[in-house]
Amino acid sequence: MSVSVAKFSLDWAELRANRDLQYVLKLSFRSLWFLQCRTSPPEKMSAFDVIEYYYSDIKDLTLLEEANTKFLIIMDSFDCYQAPLDWENVPVINDNYTKAHIDVLIVNILRGNVLRGARLWILGRRAAVSQIPSQFIDVSTELQGFSNEMKDEYLTKRFSNTELAENIKSHYKRVPMLHILARHPFVCWIVATMFSRSFCYEGYGRYPPRLTPFLIHFLIIQTNRRLKFYYNQKDNELKWSDREKKLLTKMGKMAFMMLERNTSVFFEAHVKEVDLELKEVVVWSGLCTELCPTVIPGKRTFGFSHFTIQEFMAALYVFLMFYLESKNVLESTSSFTLRYNNKSAAGLVQCALARTCNSSSGRYDMFLRYLCGLLSPACHYNLLRGFLCRHNTPKVAGLDEVERLLEQAIENAPSSSCQSLKECLREMLQSDE
Incomplete structure (x- = not known):
């Protein structure tokens, strides 16, 4: 705008x-x-x-x-x-x-x-x-964002280095979700900023990028912009307070409740249910939008900017409850025979696997992938530390058990679920193979 x-x-x-x-x-x-x-x-x-x-x-x-x-x-x-x-x-x-x-x-x-x-x-x-x-109001106009051609044009003009621009264009398109999200000019800017830095590393770009780190960067950048734009903080003064942590945690809780109800729409009552104000969620957070036309005539309806942001926020809430408060909010509905302690990382993933395998619609697939990605030290220890986690918070323990659990799940999974579970393992290991 x-x-x-x-x-x-x-x-x-x-x-x-x-x-x-x-x-x-x-x-x-x-x-x-x-x-x-x-x-x-x-x-x-x-x-x-x-x-x-x-x-x-x-x-x-x-x-x-x-x-x-x-x-x-x-x-x-x-x-x-x-x-x-x-x-x-x-x-x-x-x-x-x-x-x-x-x-x-x-x-x-x-x-x-x-x-x-x-x-x-x-x-x-x-x-x-x-x-x-x-x-x-006489006329109302909405900015719809970039077409596919405009994304390429933006990334081409963004860099004087033609080879770098071509590498970034081909690289982010390898993940369909990033290609969809980049219709938002702001996300396209994040794609350019993040991957231009990544291509400075020798050998980078051989494998598709990982989604969890990208969405963590998105969350951090949006929250920092919120602090600058609405609270007038300077670049060298940016510091997340308990207000930001509570906002994102409660928004994650709302996203998780929406995922459980199998809906991508929320109303003002749902915002109040998690003890938040409507304006700070749908306007100031930079993560949500008002939906038009409304689902229910005469009633304002809202949603996250994209469904995968809702899935990520739901996984972030479950992870933060586990990591910071030692709570497994998934354990109550697990139908698996429990092999791991529910308070362990493997126990958490075991409960998430139960939801994923019991859902015929596949609505927990990306949730599980993001949850596994957040368990990776590269995400929670390197990226979230100092923002949502204190600097002295230790790394998540027991990831070797989670790795064995996912490998066994891959071996026993039907072919339709096998690839998705492999992606979960890659997200957790932050590896490309």
Whole structure:
């Protein structure tokens, strides 16, 4: 969305498009939120006060009130305005000079009572923007992401080294799941960033990439972006607090409950069930989205950005309960004859295998693969340490038993399940053979 705004503004400034507009003003909701929090109690300002605050070089604001003046106000990052807006009871303001609290100004700008001649372009995540009453919206547009051709074009232009670009393009496509996820431009950027570093190692690229490390990097990057974007932390100040750990753990719990119910959809009640707020899950986490059209008419429905992210988060929750709290949340429904202690890594995987083998739909296949991947020291000890795990947390013990368990499961599995179990073993060993 930021790129869309920048491209629009540049084309207008260079007279390539929208030449009928005399002014283009950007009033970011993020900036408005900081303005709201600048003083305590919040200072009252008029619409022109706000514009003058950010655009002090605009002297003659009366031009914006002339009948023939055509101007656009771009209000991006709607999800960054953290206070609720009262669409029903906010007092009406009919001019640009009346001072009011920022939230009152925002509602009146969107109602069309203030800055009446302006065209408004509002940007934000679907879950946030959907809070605006439909009568205030003329047109709604959703960014759909990259086509396959655009992915290749992006990766080609991203690197001056043509050979590296070709290696990365062919490498990530070897995992169909990564090829699907890369339709999101942000994921495509992660593909470029991660694999450009990986190809610095001699011999890298012979085998397909592993999924678990990729999704751990995705989780870390999204959470760090959340801290910078919504909490204004600097790059050299980024530090995960208990707030981030609790959020991700509880989101993982919700993902696991969804997996158990065999659904990819959740409602606000499910968010409250794990003691979270809707906005922090579907807007600020960067992991979920609002679904449209809704599954139940008139009821807001949500889901993880992709089903495999839900599967990964479910596995992350089960792993964290085992690793940090010595709990096996899978043991209650295991139908296998127990060969291993339920509190051991082998016992955990044994219970996960029971779910996988007893599910005819295969809905636990990727869950098991991610769980095995998280057991690998390369993932939990090297990647998660310092984020979701303390630096002094030891490595998971007993992985040799897990390896034997998976090898025996592969030997006894039907041909339809054999390849999936082999992938689970590869994820745990983080090997390619």
